[in-house]
Amino acid sequence: MIMVTDERSTPPAAFSITAARNCSLSSAGAARVLGILIFLCMGVVGVSLWMGAWMVLPFTGIEAVALAWAFQRLAAHAHDYERLTLHGDRVVIELSEQGRSRRFEFNRYWTRIALRCLRPSHRCRLALCSHGQEVVFGRHMTDAERVVAARDLTGRLRSR
Numbered sequence: 665m666i667m668v669t670d671e672r673s674t675p676p677a678a679f680s681i682t683a684a685r686n687c688s689l690s691s692a693g694a695a696r697v698l699g700i701l702i703f704l705c706m707g708v709v710g711v712s713l714w715m716g717a718w719m720v721l722p723f724t725g726i727e728a729v730a731l732a733w734a735f736q737r738l739a740a741h742a743h744d745y746e747r748l749t750l751h752g753d754r755v756v757i758e759l760s761e762q763g764r765s766r767r768f769e770f771n772r773y774w775t776r777i778a779l780r781c782l783r784p785s786h787r788c789r790l791a792l793c794s795h796g797q798e799v800v801f802g803r804h805m806t807d808a809e810r811v812v813a814a815r816d817l818t819g820r821l822r823s824r
Contacts, residue, residue, distance in 0.1 A: 679820055681813060683804040684745040691739060698735045702728050746801055748792070750820055757792060757799050770794035775821055779814040781807070790814050 689697070705724045712720040740762050747758040755775045757768040774794045781788040790802040790810040802810045 679750040680747060681817075682745060682747045683802060683809075684743075685741060685804050687742045691742070694735055694739060698731060701731055705731075744804070746804060748801055748817070750817075755792065755794075755821070757801060759799075768792075768797070768799045770797075772821060777814050777818045777821065779811065781811075785811050792817075 705728055709721055709724045712718070743763070744761050745758075746760075747756075749756045749758075750772065753772045755770040755772050757770075759766045759768075770792065771794065776793045778791045778793050778798070779788060780791075785807055788807045788810045789800065790805075790813060791798045791800045793799075802813060805813065
């Protein structure tokens with residue numbers, strides 16, 4: 665999910681891009697889905713035990729643990745986001761991952777946009793560089809969105 669804010673009405677002009685993970689399943693929904701999957705696995709185990717195939721039990725236990733771990737990893741990254749803000753002569757980049765936030769602040773006039781693609785508009789990597797420091801931005805964007813963001817940011821950085 666990408667959200668672009670352009671606030672030209674309040675001086676100095678601010679521009680912001682927020683990129684976040686697309687989480688279509690809520691925490692409660694994920695818990696329900698996991699519960700249903702584990703219930704189905706236990707149903708298969710019950711039938712297998714009734715038929716005498718008791719060796720299914722350890723593998724189903726491993727499967728249930730793996731499912732729970734995968735859902736936990738998804739939940740840990742559910743609120744990750746990246747925000748880039750142009751405000752006056754500052755470029756502020758906020759990265760939040762697993763509840764930990766990092767903030768980078770660059771001088772607008774010294775900031776350079778680096779867009780590297782393996783092929784045109786394919787497997788692109790967007791980074792902001794200044795004074796030997798490089799911050800990757802747009803992990804939650806598609807390649808096309810990274811290209812558009814790079815073009816837009818390059819124009820806005822120079823238009824001050």
